[in-house]
Amino acid sequence: MKKLQSTSDMEKLRKELLQKRDSSKSCISICSGTGCHAYGSEKVVSAFENELKKQKLEGKVEIKRTGCHGFCEKGPIVVIYPEEICYLQVKIEDVTDIVSQTIKAGKIIDRLLYTDLKTGKKVVHESEIPFYKNQTRLIFGNNRKIESKNIDDYIALDGYNALGKALSEMTPEKVLGEVKKANLRGRGGGGFPAGRKWGSVRNAPGEPKYVIVNCDEGDPGAYMDRSLMEGNPHSVIEGLIIGAYAIGSHEGYVYVRQEYPLAVENTELAIKQAEEYGLLGKDILGSGFDFTIKIHRGAGAFVSGESSALMSAIEGKVGEPRPKYTHTSEKGLWDKPTCLNNVETWANVPFIINKGADWFRNMGTENSKGTKIFSLVGNVNNTGLVEVPMGITLREIIYDIGGGIPNGKKFKAVQTGGPSGGCIPESQLDIPVDFDELGKVGSMMGSGGMIVMDEDTCMVDIARYFVKFLSQESCGKCTPCREGLRHMLRILNDITSGKADEEDIELLEELCEVVKDASLCALGQTAPNPVLSTLKYFRDEYEAHLQGECPAKVCKELIQYYIDPEKCKGCGLCLEKCPTGAISGEKKGVYTVDVEKCIKCGACFEVCNFDAVSKISSKECK
Amino acid sequence: MKKEKAKTHFVGVRLTEEQKRALSKLEKTSDLSKTDILLRGLELLSEYYSLGLDRPPLNAELKKLENEAMHHFQELKRIKRREESVREMVQELRDIDKIIDEYNGDKSALIQILLKIQAKNHWLPKPALMWVSERLDIPMSQILNIATFYKAFSLDPQGEHLVRVCLGTACHVRGGPKILDAAEQFLGVEPGETTSDLKFTLEGVNCLGCCALGPVMMVDDVHYGKLDSSKVGEILSKYRMKEVERSEDKRKGVIPIIHESKPPKSS
Numbered sequence: 001m002k003k004l005q006s007t008s009d010m011e012k013l014r015k016e017l018l019q020k021r022d023s024s025k026s027c028i029s030i031c032s033g034t035g036c037h038a039y040g041s042e043k044v045v046s047a048f049e050n051e052l053k054k055q056k057l058e059g060k061v062e063i064k065r066t067g068c069h070g071f072c073e074k075g076p077i078v079v080i081y082p083e084e085i086c087y088l089q090v091k092i093e094d095v096t097d098i099v100s101q102t103i104k105a106g107k108i109i110d111r112l113l114y115t116d117l118k119t120g121k122k123v124v125h126e127s128e129i130p131f132y133k134n135q136t137r138l139i140f141g142n143n144r145k146i147e148s149k150n151i152d153d154y155i156a157l158d159g160y161n162a163l164g165k166a167l168s169e170m171t172p173e174k175v176l177g178e179v180k181k182a183n184l185r186g187r188g189g190g191g192f193p194a195g196r197k198w199g200s201v202r203n204a205p206g207e208p209k210y211v212i213v214n215c216d217e218g219d220p221g222a223y224m225d226r227s228l229m230e231g232n233p234h235s236v237i238e239g240l241i242i243g244a245y246a247i248g249s250h251e252g253y254v255y256v257r258q259e260y261p262l263a264v265e266n267t268e269l270a271i272k273q274a275e276e277y278g279l280l281g282k283d284i285l286g287s288g289f290d291f292t293i294k295i296h297r298g299a300g301a302f303v304s305g306e307s308s309a310l311m312s313a314i315e316g317k318v319g320e321p322r323p324k325y326t327h328t329s330e331k332g333l334w335d336k337p338t339c340l341n342n343v344e345t346w347a348n349v350p351f352i353i354n355k356g357a358d359w360f361r362n363m364g365t366e367n368s369k370g371t372k373i374f375s376l377v378g379n380v381n382n383t384g385l386v387e388v389p390m391g392i393t394l395r396e397i398i399y400d401i402g403g404g405i406p407n408g409k410k411f412k413a414v415q416t417g418g419p420s421g422g423c424i425p426e427s428q429l430d431i432p433v434d435f436d437e438l439g440k441v442g443s444m445m446g447s448g449g450m451i452v453m454d455e456d457t458c459m460v461d462i463a464r465y466f467v468k469f470l471s472q473e474s475c476g477k478c479t480p481c482r483e484g485l486r487h488m489l490r491i492l493n494d495i496t497s498g499k500a501d502e503e504d505i506e507l508l509e510e511l512c513e514v515v516k517d518a519s520l521c522a523l524g525q526t527a528p529n530p531v532l533s534t535l536k537y538f539r540d541e542y543e544a545h546l547q548g549e550c551p552a553k554v555c556k557e558l559i560q561y562y563i564d565p566e567k568c569k570g571c572g573l574c575l576e577k578c579p580t581g582a583i584s585g586e587k588k589g590v591y592t593v594d595v596e597k598c599i600k601c602g603a604c605f606e607v608c609n610f611d612a613v614s615k616i617s618s619k620e621c622k
Numbered sequence: 623m624k625k626e627k628a629k630t631h632f633v634g635v636r637l638t639e640e641q642k643r644a645l646s647k648l649e650k651t652s653d654l655s656k657t658d659i660l661l662r663g664l665e666l667l668s669e670y671y672s673l674g675l676d677r678p679p680l681n682a683e684l685k686k687l688e689n690e691a692m693h694h695f696q697e698l699k700r701i702k703r704r705e706e707s708v709r710e711m712v713q714e715l716r717d718i719d720k721i722i723d724e725y726n727g728d729k730s731a732l733i734q735i736l737l738k739i740q741a742k743n744h745w746l747p748k749p750a751l752m753w754v755s756e757r758l759d760i761p762m763s764q765i766l767n768i769a770t771f772y773k774a775f776s777l778d779p780q781g782e783h784l785v786r787v788c789l790g791t792a793c794h795v796r797g798g799p800k801i802l803d804a805a806e807q808f809l810g811v812e813p814g815e816t817t818s819d820l821k822f823t824l825e826g827v828n829c830l831g832c833c834a835l836g837p838v839m840m841v842d843d844v845h846y847g848k849l850d851s852s853k854v855g856e857i858l859s860k861y862r863m864k865e866v867e868r869s870e871d872k873r874k875g876v877i878p879i880i881h882e883s884k885p886p887k888s889s
Contacts, residue, residue, distance in 0.1 A: 034832045038845030072834030220790030220829035258737065258774045259831060299733050299772035302828065316730035318771045375833055377792035383834035415791060449833075451791045465794050469828060475771075577852050579807045601803050606850045 003278035006286040007164035010155070017156045026061045026103055027081040029144060033068025033227055034262070035384070036075035039089075044076050047095040055099055064153075067143040067231015070385040071131050074114070079126050079144065086126035087112035117381060117403050131382045134400045136363070138371045139347045140224075140387045143231040148266050151273040154234040160279055162350035166242045167287040170353075175246040176202065179349065182357035183369045188214055188305075188342030189420070189446045190522070191368070191435035197339055200329040202247045204337035209249040212314070212333070212340040213240055215256045215263060216298050216305040219418030220469065222449035224373040224385050225343040229256065229263040232347075233270035237293065239346035241280065242353060244291050247339055252293045255310055258300045267295055302473035306521050307340045308332070309475070320475045321521035342447065344373060364390035368434035372448055378415075379454040381406050388433070395429040398452055409454040412552075413537070417446030419466045419473075420526030422533025423459060442533040444526070458554035459538040460545050464492035466530035470523065481524030484515035488531065497557035498548040498618075505542055509535065553615040556600045560618050563604075565590045567612035574604035574613060657695050664688050715753050717742065722757050729758050733768060736775060744784075745776045781816045781823035783861050785809070786840040790829030793836035797850070801837045802826050804851035808858050821862065 004010050030036075030045050045065060052058050069077045074088035080102055087098065087109065094112060101107040113122040114129045123129050126144075146153035154160070166175050180195030201209055213236055217225040229236060240252050256264050271293050274280040282290045296314045303309050304319030311333040313319035332338025348370060352360050361369050368390040374397065377383045381403035388397060394414055398404070405411050413423040422443035424431075431437045435445050453462065471485035491508045494500040512528035519525045535542060544551050550558040563574070563583075570588040582598040585591030593604070605613045637645065648659050668684060721738045725731035732754075739750055746769055755762045769775045787802040802813065805824055811817050813826040830838050835847025839854065846857055 034845075035834050038832055038835055038838075038847055072832070075834075217831070218828070220794075221792045221833050223829075223831040223833055226831050258772075259827075259829075297734060297737055298774075299737055299768075300774035301772050313733065314730070316732040316768075318767055320771075375792075377833035377836065378795045383792075418791075449791065451795060451833075453795050457795050462791075462795070465791070473828075579804075599803075599807075601807065601851060602797075602800050603804070603851050607852055 003276070004285060005278070007168045010160060010164050010285065014155055014158075014161075017152050021156065023082055025082075027064060028061060028098075028103070029064040029066050029079045029081060031067075031069045031075060031077040031144070032065040032148070033072065033075075033143075033231060034223065035068065035072030036077060039075040040092075041076035043092055044078070044090055044095065047092045048099070051095050051099045055104070057099065057103065061103055064147045065149075066146060067148045068227035068385060069126075069144045070135075070137075070140060070227075070387075071129070071382065072384040073382050084125045084127065086114065086124070086129065088114055130403065131384065131386075131401055134396065135387050136371050136389045137387045138351060138363075139235070139344060140228070140373055140385065142235065143227065146232060148231050148233070149269055151234060151270065151277065154232070158354070159234055159350075160238055162353035163238050163241055163279065164285055166245055166353050167285050167289060172202070172246045172248060175242060175353065178357045179243075179246065179352055182352045182360040183367070184345065184348055184352060184360070185368060185435060186342055187344035187348070187372065187447070189417070189444065191445055194341055194345055197329055197341070198243060198247050200327070201249075201337045201339040204330045206330075206336050208251055208336060209247055210333045210336060210338040211240055211244045211247060211249045211252040212310070212338060213252070213254040213343055213346055214305065214307070214310060214340055215254060215260070215343045216310060217257055217260075217343075217447060218302040218305045218473075219447050219449050221377055221415075221451045222375050222418060222447045224375055224448055226257075226260050226263055227385055228343050228347055228373075229260070230266050233263075233267045234274070235347045235350060236343055237267075237270055237274055237280075239349035240293065241284070241291055242349050243339065243341070243346065245289055249339070250290050250292070252291065253296050253314055253333075254293060255296045255298060255314060258298045264295060264297055271295070301475075302469075303475045303521070303523050306523060309521070310340065311338060318475075320477050321523070323520055344448075365432060365434045365437075367436055372433070372445070374416075374448045374450045376402050376450050376452070378451040379405055379409065379457070380452040390434045391432040393430050393432055394424065397433070397450065398429070402452065405452070405454050409456065411452070412455050412457055413453045413459065413462075415443075415451040415453065415462065415530075416449065417444035417529070418449050419470050420444060420522065420529055421446045421449075422529045423453070423462065423537065424533070425537040427537075442529065442536055444529070456552055456554070458496075458550055458552040459534045459541045460492065460496055460550075461552075461554050463531045463534045464489065464496055467492055467527070470527045474523065478518075478520040478524065480515050480518035481520065481527065484511055484519075485524070485527055487511055488515070488528070492531070495542060495545045496550070496555040498545060498555075501546060505535070505546070548619045549617045553617070558618050559600065559615045560595055561593050561598055561600065561602070561604060562614055562616045563591050563593055564612045564614060567610050569610050569612070571609070573607050573609070577603040577607045579603065657691065657698065661688075661691055661695060664691060711749065714747075714750065718750055718753050719757070722754070727758060729760060732758060732760060732765070733772070736765075736769060740775055744780045745778060748777075778816065779820065781820050783822050783841055784825065785822055785858065786825045786827045786830065787813075788828075788830040788836065788838040788840070789826045790833060790836070792833035793829075793838055796836040798837040800851045801839055801849050801854055804854040805839065805858065808855045822858070 028048055030041055032041055048063055052061055071077060076090050078087045078090045085108060090112060097109055101109055108124060110122055113124060115122055126132055142157055145157060176198055184194045185191040186194055215225050215229050244252055254267055280291060280293060284291060298304055301319050304313045306321045307328050309319040309321040314333060328338050330337055363370050371387050371389050373385055373387045376386050380398060386401050411426055413425050415421060415423045416438060424441055424443055428441045431441060438445050467485060467489045471489050474481045474485055476482045488508060488511050491504050494504060512532050515524055516528050541551055548558060553559050568590045570590060572587050574591060575583045579601060580597050580599050582594045583591050583604060649656055718739060721735055725735060735754060740746055751765050755765050769777060785805060787805055789798050809817055809822050809824055811824050813824050816823040830840055832838055832845060837849050839846045839849055841861060
């Protein structure tokens, strides 16, 4: 690999790469994102390789292992180019058919296509599937076109063009001005304007200055940073180099969560490849600008995603936040000015430089520009990663893209913003999604987790779940967070087991206020949000629990399992599955549950084919 | 010179030249060591005498000899094991040296170094931590502070298979806690514990980052998605019955040599 000395060198390389590529040549692109990988996409890839050999098509057809396509619900996803035929849930058994029918004869295999939930029609092309059709896939769209481990794929798709443009045509001030004008806001949760942060780091006294990519995606229910970092690491690296140029930094870090080994692997490789091309290192593209990147692997602590905690983790210390009398933009990593942004924020930068701030400002709402990637998960038909322009309504995301709630259940709430966010009820579904509007209804944008909950979800249990999560993750440095959360959890445990009264709810509300006002970092300050938002919109559920009833029949202490003698066919499946021998009865007879022995694991409820097992409230039982 | 002498006075028996030749010939033709050959010979002899062909005093002498040989054999085995353990320990420390050298002994790389040791052993043995403390010149208390703060580190040996049940929000609303209950039931341990046969370690984790597949359980590096509680037992019993082998490198723990050097109990 030859080092690129200038932007014209890069242009030449891009032309060569494009010339080498035959656009009419068939290419099988197979999603190798985490979801598809878990479904066994790697086996599908090797099945394709074997099949192509067998049918003597080796070398005539290209195979690409791409990053996450987003539609994880239906993985493994296989897309055949140039026709863009999209096959879903492909198994090893389907591979022979795909090669002999689609690749050789150009015939489409109906059984592997997407079936529209509403019309029942088959959809051939990926972009026509409602899940994709209603998205604006700006940042995330390239994931499916490039092989994650191949820098040439990225360069061929205009990759590193923005870097060339910034280094050769723009001064650092101009780059900074463009990002400020675009009003790019931090995608990691807070929504702080990136341009302003860059400006203050640039102007802060002290050398050297550092830039950091925050890929410590700890929010349960969010995995877009992982998919970007695994699927298209160069887009993040390019953004980081441009940012470093604007800020005047020569050293960068990528902080990756320990749970994401593939992200570490792909980023390491991407950095190596960029160094070989001279896109990192000394005198980048002949501009005289030097920049290097190091990777730091996290070791599993949610609170380390907070900026000051993350910096002390990089220093090799315990990742605890510190009071921010002085901002990290002035004294951050090793007490030097440091700019930390989220993966998605950095990935936005090349687009702003390439297409201009005005183009970027065309998307989104008044104060939130551009697009945002959400992980749409939970009780929704089409789970996966979706990228939408800011300002789209929650209803559009859940129903048009997500395809609504499965199994004919009713929608109850959508939880956004991770553990710091809140639950939004049906009545608020038509608000536009942006940083400010979500805040108004008691939630927040957060890193973009969007968990849909159906009528079988208990909102008190959800509040308890988040408080439990946060009390475990609290680093324990400040008292309000450490002790406050512990007591909130105790009260919520009492409520979900039917041992609380009205006064406990009042105390809970009071504790919420204290924790919110007095905690040191954002973890504690936002921790009461799940409780406050569920209290605001679902107070009736809290009150039902006080009366000893869980409306959604989730809280174990308040329910009993019961077998309806009318419906029971006496098949004995529940008896077989019961781990504690609480079910008794004879084949062809009627089975009964022994309440004393039952541990309420729900195994009988899940296996019954005749809906004979039901959950009833303990109160009713007595 | 000393060694030569030891050979001729084997287990307290003075051998004639002829016997010595026969012994070395036997040793060459079979895979057995001298001790083994001798033990076997003694066994045959004892069988011979037990048929009533012996006289009592001879039998007693035989017994004594046999005990002596046995003791010698045990001692030799123990020395070998201890030697092996020490070699292993030294190797462990050398491996740690290699990891530290990768980071040029940089103090700020402590977390990265511990992560690598954890990945290699699947836990952080105390000698390893002491050595890191020595090499990086960081007090042990600070190292333990970090090793207990981050969830990736474990100060106890882990089971052969690591079972992680996702309790992230998306999995929670799809029944993740029930999956954990089922795994607890099957394995008979609480989250964070290891089964007494050191086969499984069970963990409840906050997000495995593949929320679309929820509820998810991971065994070692294999994901099992869209589970219900009745499938958990099926999957885990496959591992228990060794139908599924670990795909990656075998988990290795440091042998606690202290137990090895205890004298054998006389019974």
